[in-house]
Amino acid sequence: MSLKGQGVGSWGLIISMKGGEKLSLEKIQALLEATIEVRFSGHSRKEMYEWMESTLNEHGYRKQSRKGKGVLREY
DSSP states (O other): OEEEEOSTTOEEEEOOOOSOOOOOHHHHHHHHHHOSOOOOOOSSHHHHHHHHHHHHHHTTGGGSOHHHHHHHHHO
16 A cells, blocks of 8 residues: 655555455445545456456345445445
């Protein structure tokens, strides 16, 4: 993890995600509400899609309620 200054009074936080704790829908919702902007990037489009697919599968996207699916899509 590193902090990278992006101008006066503005900081960017870069976090490398390789897997780890599965967040509950409640924790994901709290993260979304507490942050102004979160941007994910990967080394390749394939890597990004693999991460998204893995995350949706971990949370049983197809079995989620409409609200749960909305939270996951926003995440």
